[in-house]
Structure formats: structure tokens, C-alpha cells
Amino acid sequence: MSPLLYYALPALGSYVMLSFFFLRRPRLLHTPWVPAFRPRLGAHRGGSGERLENTMEAMENSMAQRADLLELDCHLTRDGVVVVSHDKNLFRQTGVNRDVGSLNFEDLPLLKEELEVYFSPGHFARGADRHMVRLEDLFRRFPRTPMSVEVKERNEELIHKIAGLVRHYDRNEITIWASEKSSIMKKCKAANPEMPTSFTLSRGFWVLLFYYLGLLPFISIPEKFLICFLPTIINRTYFPFSRSGLNQLAAVVAKWLIMRKSLIQHLQQRGVQGPQERTQEAGKIQSEQQQIGARWEIWAGWWYFGALMKSQTSKQPSTWGPLAS
Numbered sequence: 566m567s568p569l570l571y572y573a574l575p576a577l578g579s580y581v582m583l584s585f586f587f588l589r590r591p592r593l594l595h596t597p598w599v600p601a602f603r604p605r606l607g608a609h610r611g612g613s614g615e616r617l618e619n620t621m622e623a624m625e626n627s628m629a630q631r632a633d634l635l636e637l638d639c640h641l642t643r644d645g646v647v648v649v650s651h652d653k654n655l656f657r658q659t660g661v662n663r664d665v666g667s668l669n670f671e672d673l674p675l676l677k678e679e680l681e682v683y684f685s686p687g688h689f690a691r692g693a694d695r696h697m698v699r700l701e702d703l704f705r706r707f708p709r710t711p712m713s714v715e716v717k718e719r720n721e722e723l724i725h726k727i728a729g730l731v732r733h734y735d736r737n738e739i740t741i742w743a744s745e746k747s748s749i750m751k752k753c754k755a756a757n758p759e760m761p762t763s764f765t766l767s768r769g770f771w772v773l774l775f776y777y778l779g780l781l782p783f784i785s786i787p788e789k790f791l792i793c794f795l796p797t798i799i800n801r802t803y804f805p806f807s808r809s810g811l812n813q814l815a816a817v818v819a820k821w822l823i824m825r826k827s828l829i830q831h832l833q834q835r836g837v838q839g840p841q842e843r844t845q846e847a848g849k850i851q852s853e854q855q856q857i858g859a860r861w862e863i864w865a866g867w868w869y870f871g872a873l874m875k876s877q878t879s880k881q882p883s884t885w886g887p888l889a890s
Contacts, residue, residue: 584779588827591782591834598789598836600761601738602711607634610651614682614690618658619649622694624703634711636743639700641723646670647700647730653718673697700727704734712736713763713790715743716753724749728757741790763790776828786835793823 587594608627615630616623624635638651642665656662659674675695682688703712714727731740737759744750747765754762764772769791775781 581779584782587782588779588831591831594782595785595835597834600789600836600838602633603838604634604711606630606632607636607713608632609636610683611635611637611649613680614685614688616692617676617680617690617695618651619698620676620692620694620696621698621702621706622692624707628707628710634713635703635707636713636715637700637703638715638717639723639727640665640718641720641726642670642673643667644669645722645726647723647726648673649698649700649703670699701730701734704730704736708734708736709739711739711741713741713743713792715745716749717744719746719749719752721752721756724752724756728753728760731757731760743790743792761789762787763792764788769793772832773822773828776825776831781828781831786832786837789837791832791837 591597608624608630610618610623611620612623612627612630612632613619616626619637627635637649639647640650640653642648646669648665648670650658650665652658653666654662654664655674658676658680660677661674663674665673676697678695679689679691682690700714714731716724716727731737737757738761740760741763742750742753742757742760743763744753745766747767750762750765753760768788772781772786772791775784
């Protein structure tokens with residue numbers, strides 16, 4: 566045996582054993598974060614599969630369905646109002662080809678009478694309420710309901726207005742900063758560091774990389790929520806291959822890489838809320854193909870949306886767990 570192998574093999578073996586040991590027992594190295602809330606049911610876009618997305622009617626319906634977290638996206642109008650809207654441009658939602666920031670709040674058009682459910686092409690949500698709502702109105706209507714507020718654009722005025730509203734309504738511990746981009750998240754944390762944060766795309770990638778390298782037990786994790794979608798239902802955006810078979814293969818591989826039981830358990834013990842065992846409170850479990858995107862079951866934060874969705878073709882609600890292995 567060469568001198569290099571003589572020293573390298575024992576060192577590598579010791580590293581592997583230490584990594585495996587602390588992966589299972591992270592509390593020996595880290596003090597876990599104690600969450601102020603443990604959501605189980607969250608409403609994606611306020612409940613976008615059962616009512617028109619991000620309307621007050623959709624959120625009222627979500628509360629009636631016992632949702633305990635609202636997932637929102639926000640933009641700023643021309644007159645400085647923080648409005649709840651997934652898209653910056655209003656064409657998909659309203660048919661009017663204008664950006665939210667080019668109109669005053671009072672001039673925002675009504676939503677279309679029906680909107681396609683994002684994760685279920687060919688299925689549409691409808692509702693009597695077609696008005697867009699202010700974030701402040703939601704804080705007043707649901708003062709103690711946890712919310713995840715996603716910022717999609719690098720707009721410091723928007724970020725500071727959201728941070729100010731959260732402070733004004735005493736929601737620092739129950740409102741989550743969310744963004745896909747680390748540059749935006751940095752500004753969000755600077756605007757209100759008391760709010761819990763979710764992982765950005767790049768931070769989520771680094772967590773996976775550190776996990777597979779065995780380094781995850783030895784790094785700090787300031788984020789409290791790790792947000793992702795079940796890869797197998799990302800049908801039109803993130804897997805843009807021309808052949809459906811390649812899309813399905815990419816989704817299966819991505820799910821296999823992400824859904825590691827030891828990774829989820831490690832993050833849970835570190836205070837990043839993770840998936841629990843399936844619950845049957847919503848009734849019979851149906852296949853993913855039968856789910857049509859209304860409510861999101863949170864197993865409470867590991868890429869944090871699982872789904873609890875009603876089938877438009879069945880009166881009996883169902884559960885499924887994108888975060889269940």
C-alpha cells in the first residue's frame with residue numbers, strides 16, 4: 566500500500582463515519598430552531614384550484630377548508646399599494662396586457678371569469694369574486710393566519726412596504742419571506758430580519774450538494790423553510806424537453822435526488838419543518854393525475870408544499886404527499 570493510501574483511507578473512513586453520525590444526531594452540533602407555528606394545510610395562491618387565485622373569496626374558502634397558511638405573491642402598483650398577484654403582467658389573469666406597476670390599485674382590471682389551474686392543464690377554477698386584493702386587507706382579515714409572501718422582482722420599495730406592513734400588524738413570526746433569487750432574499754432579510762426565511766433555489770441546491778458530500782451536518786442553516794414542488798407535477802415550466810418521456814425521466818430523477826429520508830429527517834431535527842406521516846383527515850388517497858390544485862398540505866415546510874387538492878371529477882376530497890417518500 567502506498568503512503569498516500571495508508572493515510573488517506575483511514576482519514577476518509579473517519580470522515581464518513583463522523584458525517585453519518587452527525588447526520589443522524591445534528592442536535593449534538595446545532596441548537597434547533599423552535600417554530601412559532603406548525604402549518605399543516607396551506608393554500609397555494611390563496612386556494613387557486615377551488616376559486617379564482619388570490620381573491621378574498623378563495624382565501625375565505627381555504628379557511629373554511631381548515632387551511633392554516635396562505636401562500637401569496639406580491640407586486641407594487643403605481644400608487645404604491647402592495648397587491649397580491651402571482652404575475653407581474655396582468656394578461657394571463659385579466660386579459661389586459663399591462664403590468665401591475667403601471668396601474669393604480671383602483672384601476673386594476675377584474676380577473677377573468679375562469680383561470681386554468683397551473684398544475685392541472687385543462688382544469689379551470691371559477692368564482693364570484695374577481696377583485697384583486699391588497700396585502701394589508703389580508704393582514705386585517707386574517708390577523709393570526711401564517712402567510713408566505715414571495716417577492717419575485719428586485720423592487721426595494723415593495724420589499725420595504727411588505728416589511729413595514731408585517732411589523733405594523735405584528736406578524737414578524739408568522740410571515741415567511743420567500744423568493745427564488747438569493748439577491749432578492751438578501752434584501753428581504755435586511756428589510757425585516759425577524760421574519761423567518763425560506764430557501765432560495767441556489768441555497769436549496771447547496772443543501773443537496775452538501776448532503777451528498779457529507780458536509781451538511783457541519784454547516785449552519787439559517788433558513789426555516791425549504792420550498793419546492795413535487796417534481797412529477799411540474800408539467801410545463803421546469804422540464805421543457807420536447808419529448809414527454811424525457812420530462813418524466815427528469816422529474817423522476819429530480820424526485821429521487823430530493824426525497825431522501827435521511828435528508829428530510831436531518832432538516833427536521835435542525836428546525837426546518839419537514840414532512841410527517843400522511844393524514845387521512847381529507848378522505849381517500851387518489852393518484853396524482855386526479856389531483857387538480859386547490860389546497861396544499863404542508864408537511865410543514867420541507868420544500869414546503871405538499872398538496873391537499875379536490876378533484877373536480879369527484880365529490881370526495883383526497884390527499885397526496887409530494888413530500889412523502
